[in-house]
Amino acid sequence: MVQEGRVVQKRGIGKDAEPTVKQAINEFDVLADVIRQYYDLGDIETPRQLEDAHQRRHRKLVVNTSAGKFLVKTYRRDPVILDSLRFQHRLSDHLAENGIAVARIQRAKDGKGIVELDTWALELQAFVTGEPMQISQETLRIAAETLGRFHHVCRDIPCPPRDARMWRFSEVPRASFGQLYELAKTQGDEKLATDCCNDLALFLHEAAQKLNWDARNNFETGLIHGDYHGGNLLFDGNRLTALIDLEFAGAGCYLEDLAYALSNLSIRTAFADDRLTYRTNLLLDNYTRFRSLSYQEEVALYYAVGIKHVATVSYQLVQLGGELAGLNAIEWMQRLRQQCAWLAQRAAKR
Structure with a gap:
C-alpha cells in the first residue's frame, strides 16, 4: 500500500494492523512504477531523494527518464492542497507564456498536472539547473x-x-x-x-x-x-x-x-x-x-x-x-x- 508517497506494509491482519515503512529502495521503485503508468516519458530510472531540499510540506525527489530529468513532488490527497496546487500550475503556465522563467509542469497521459492515487498525489516538474541567486x-x-x-x-x-x-x-x-x-x-x-x-x-x-x-x-x-x-x-x-x-x-x-x-x-x-x-x-x-x-x-x-x-x-x-x-x-x-x-x-x- 502507498501512503503520501511512502510504501507501507501491514503488520498483522485487519483494521488494527500496524503500518511499517519498507526500505527506501522499495518505495522509490513503486514511485517509478507509478510514473511509468501515468506518464509517457520512455525509460524511467528509480527516483532518488533530492539532497539538501526541505521536505517539510511535501516530499521532493529526482527521477531520470528518456525524456529528461524531473523533480517529483508527493502530497497528501487533500482537496485544499490539490486546489492550491492546481492554481500554482495555472500561474506557472501564465508566467511562462509571458516570458518569466519557471519550472515547467509535466502533464500526465491524461493531460492533467496532478496524478491522484488512494491517499496521495504527485506532480512532475522539469528539473531546472541553477544555483540560488548570488548578489551582483x-x-x-x-x-x-x-x-x-x-x-x-x-x-x-x-x-x-x-x-x-x-x-x-x-x-x-x-x-x-x-x-x-x-x-x-x-x-x-x-x-x-x-x-x-x-x-x-x-x-x-x-x-x-x-x-x-x-x-x-x-x-x-x-x-x-x-x-x-x-x-x-x-x-x-x-x-x-x-x-x-x-x-x-x-x-x-x-x-x-x-x-x-x-x-x-x-x-x-x-x-x-x-x-x-x-x-x-x-x-x-x-x-x-x-x-x-x-x-x-x-x-x-x-x-x-x-x-x-x-x-x-x-x-x-x-x-x-x-x-x-x-x-x-x-x-x-x-x-x-x-x-x-x-x-x-x-x-x-x-
Whole structure:
C-alpha cells in the first residue's frame, strides 16, 4: 500500500494492523512504477531523494527518464492542497507564456498536472539547473525586473481569496526581538545593547503607525509571489533559469512582495550607506519599469522593509544560537540600528 508517497506494509491482519515503512529502495521503485503508468516519458530510472531540499510540506525527489530529468513532488490527497496546487500550475503556465522563467509542469497521459492515487498525489516538474541567486549588479537587475513583470502580467489573474492586508511581516514579534536583546546583553556592552534596542523600538513604533490596518487600504493589491528571495531565484551565471516556489502566491499587497525583495536582496548584506543606496536604487529603478509606486507606497516601503528585516534577523539569530552570517547578537543590533536609521532617512525624503 502507498501512503503520501511512502510504501507501507501491514503488520498483522485487519483494521488494527500496524503500518511499517519498507526500505527506501522499495518505495522509490513503486514511485517509478507509478510514473511509468501515468506518464509517457520512455525509460524511467528509480527516483532518488533530492539532497539538501526541505521536505517539510511535501516530499521532493529526482527521477531520470528518456525524456529528461524531473523533480517529483508527493502530497497528501487533500482537496485544499490539490486546489492550491492546481492554481500554482495555472500561474506557472501564465508566467511562462509571458516570458518569466519557471519550472515547467509535466502533464500526465491524461493531460492533467496532478496524478491522484488512494491517499496521495504527485506532480512532475522539469528539473531546472541553477544555483540560488548570488548578489551582483546584473542578477539584482534581473531579479527586480522579474518581480515587476510578475506583478504587471498577473494583474488580472483570478487567485485564491484572502485578506490582502494580512501580511506575513506586519510587525516584529516581541518575543523574538526580546530574545535578541537578551542575547546582545550577554555578548557585549549592556548599555550599547540597550541604546540599540531603544533606537530600534522607536523605528518599529513609527513603522507600525505607517503600516497600520487603515493605512494598508491605500496600497495597491493584486497577485503576489509571497516569498521573493534569492533562494527562489535560480541562476546559471547571470541568466535566470527559474523563479520557483509559487505555493505562497495569492492575493496580496504589492508592497509586501517589494519589501520582501528589498530586505532579502538589498538590505540584508549591505551595511554602508552608499552600498544600501546603490542596491536599493538599482532594484527600484528596474522594478518600476513595469509598475510605478504611489506616494503612500514609497513612504511606507522603507518601514515595511525594516520590519521584515528586523523580524527575520531576530528569529534566525535565536534559532542559530546567537550567531548569524558571522555576526553575533550585539553586532547585529548595531547593524540593525544603522540600517533602520538609513531606512527612516530614506522614507523622510519621499
